Amino acid sequence: MIHPKGQINRMTERNFERVFRNLQPRLYAYCRKYIDDIEQAKDIVQECFINLWNHQVDITVSYDSYLFTAVHHRCMSHFRSLKVHADYEISVKQKLKEIEIPLEVPYPLMELYLKDINELLQHCIEKLPEKCRKVFMMSRFQDMKNQEIADELGVSIRTVEAQIYQALKILKEELKDYLPLILLLFLD
Amino acid sequence: MIQQTEKINALIIRYLSNELSTKEQEELLTWLSQSEDNRIFFRSLKDAYDLGQFETHYNNSDVSAEWKKMLKQINSKVAKPVRRIRIVQIVLRYAAIFILGILCVKIADVLLEKPSNTTREYITQIETGKGERSKVILPDSSVVWLNACSSISYDQSFGEQIRNIEMKGEAFFKVHQDISKPFLVSVNNLVYRVTGTSFNIYSFDNENFVSLLLVEGSVVLEYGDYKANVQAGELVKFDKKTHELYWQQADTGFYTNWRFGELVFEKMTFEELAKRLERNFNVTFVFQNDKVKIKTFGGTFRHYDSLETILKVISTSTPIKYNIEKDTVYIR
Numbered sequence: 001m002i003h004p005k006g007q008i009n010r011m012t013e014r015n016f017e018r019v020f021r022n023l024q025p026r027l028y029a030y031c032r033k034y035i036d037d038i039e040q041a042k043d044i045v046q047e048c049f050i051n052l053w054n055h056q057v058d059i060t061v062s063y064d065s066y067l068f069t070a071v072h073h074r075c076m077s078h079f080r081s082l083k084v085h086a087d088y089e090i091s092v093k094q095k096l097k098e099i100e101i102p103l104e105v106p107y108p109l110m111e112l113y114l115k116d117i118n119e120l121l122q123h124c125i126e127k128l129p130e131k132c133r134k135v136f137m138m139s140r141f142q143d144m145k146n147q148e149i150a151d152e153l154g155v156s157i158r159t160v161e162a163q164i165y166q167a168l169k170i171l172k173e174e175l176k177d178y179l180p181l182i183l184l185l186f187l188d
Numbered sequence: 189m190i191q192q193t194e195k196i197n198a199l200i201i202r203y204l205s206n207e208l209s210t211k212e213q214e215e216l217l218t219w220l221s222q223s224e225d226n227r228i229f230f231r232s233l234k235d236a237y238d239l240g241q242f243e244t245h246y247n248n249s250d251v252s253a254e255w256k257k258m259l260k261q262i263n264s265k266v267a268k269p270v271r272r273i274r275i276v277q278i279v280l281r282y283a284a285i286f287i288l289g290i291l292c293v294k295i296a297d298v299l300l301e302k303p304s305n306t307t308r309e310y311i312t313q314i315e316t317g318k319g320e321r322s323k324v325i326l327p328d329s330s331v332v333w334l335n336a337c338s339s340i341s342y343d344q345s346f347g348e349q350i351r352n353i354e355m356k357g358e359a360f361f362k363v364h365q366d367i368s369k370p371f372l373v374s375v376n377n378l379v380y381r382v383t384g385t386s387f388n389i390y391s392f393d394n395e396n397f398v399s400l401l402l403v404e405g406s407v408v409l410e411y412g413d414y415k416a417n418v419q420a421g422e423l424v425k426f427d428k429k430t431h432e433l434y435w436q437q438a439d440t441g442f443y444t445n446w447r448f449g450e451l452v453f454e455k456m457t458f459e460e461l462a463k464r465l466e467r468n469f470n471v472t473f474v475f476q477n478d479k480v481k482i483k484t485f486g487g488t489f490r491h492y493d494s495l496e497t498i499l500k501v502i503s504t505s506t507p508i509k510y511n512i513e514k515d516t517v518y519i520r
Contacts, residue, residue, distance in 0.1 A: 013259075013262075014416075014435070016262075017255060018435050018436065018437075020251075020255055020258060021251055021435070022436065024249055024251045024254055024255070025245075025246040025247075025249035025251050026246065028245060028248075028249035029241075029242050029245035029246045029249065032241070032245045033234075033235075033238045038248075042249075042250070042254060045249075045254075046254060046257065046258065049258060050258070050261055050262070053262050088210070089210045092210055092213045092214055092217060095217055096203070096216065096217055096220070099217075099220050099227055099230070100230075100231065102228075102231055106231075106235070109235055112239075113242070116486075117239060117243070118242070118243055118455060118486070119455065119486055121239055121242070122485075122486075122505050122506075125505070126504060126505050136240070137507055139205065139240075140237075140240030140241065141240065141507075145205065145207070146202070146205050146207060158198075161198055161201045161202065162198075164204075164205075165197050165198075165201050168201075168233050168236045168237060171236045171239070172232060172233070172236050175236065179232050179235050179236065
């Protein structure tokens, strides 16, 4: 395929499409960790790709780390740009949301998002004890409320919470290569 | 102290499931603002928790629609319309010459038609049924492996000037190199133009995609006027509904090891997987619970593993329940 001269170092549109189709869903999933608004999250990812396309010649790091860093910073600045809300309830929520985002891009986590998370996760979920797995699947994959799970299984809501915590604790241990490390200290 | 930790853990879990009252949120906030360690602990639980939603978000990213939006954005800066018109004119010119050529041939045909010697075309077709696989050597010594429920066919002109093959289902081609006689594989409206190459084509009538995986050599993919070079290691999927093409890098062994009796499922929905198992084991799947259709699964099995072994493995890692009655598998 022939391209206008002077663009030898630029990605072709097809290569860009390939990068886009590979990374957009991952970046979107990462963005949704922090941003609840679907359209907002899509826009953030879109803007980062446009910057990549426009400035690709100047970019020295790999495309995926460029994009993840860009999305991460945009999520942060999104919360900073929100005005301190007059409504007390909302302002507490906002503050918590802001704390969710670490200051630095969490590199091991980013690597995980570039991998086949599902395969990894399924592998880990298999290692959960039976009850624990059931509760975790209901909560995460079937999107059920803790109360609903408790009702369905005929246990107390506290048990459900404890099982979810147990599941997260095991997952953290399994995935420790990808999650921030220090925390393991807290676990026992 | 232990009580304190337990209380915080419960708070975090309930925060993650979005079930905290404002007062409790405030409590969590106070705890979080006490130290960076607290915040890191909180984030690590959230990170693990979010992984469970990765798939949902991943699938809801609307990547095709978003890519279209992106194309509009990046193309709006480069004005191309003038060039496009020129290309259209050039194409039209060639088309005109081509049509004229065909007309001449047709007229000549009619004028010179000989009553005798109108040999009917002989078509050779090779077909596999459920659970069968087969290896075929073509007249030009190219080799084709056919997976279950697949077929290839060619007529007697095969190998005269071109080597033209039609196919359905899944097949792996190892094409004998002969640059003077291009090897063409037609699937739906797609044509794969090949010289000496090996590649895998997957195209079942009851599935939405036609896909090509190139293992080595080169293939030109033609769709109407559109032509594109496929490189080794690339997987190109064609969406039969939207007529869009998707390119991705792929592990070639993954898609071609069925030849050696492996059953490989690369992260696919249970519905797709059921179709493959139906073809390989001569059974029918009945879904009594539509929800599990969209659950995804990935894994590798040997061909001699029984259907029951495979289903057992699948049901340990996914919330799928089944029972087998004769040739029917019921999924609950």
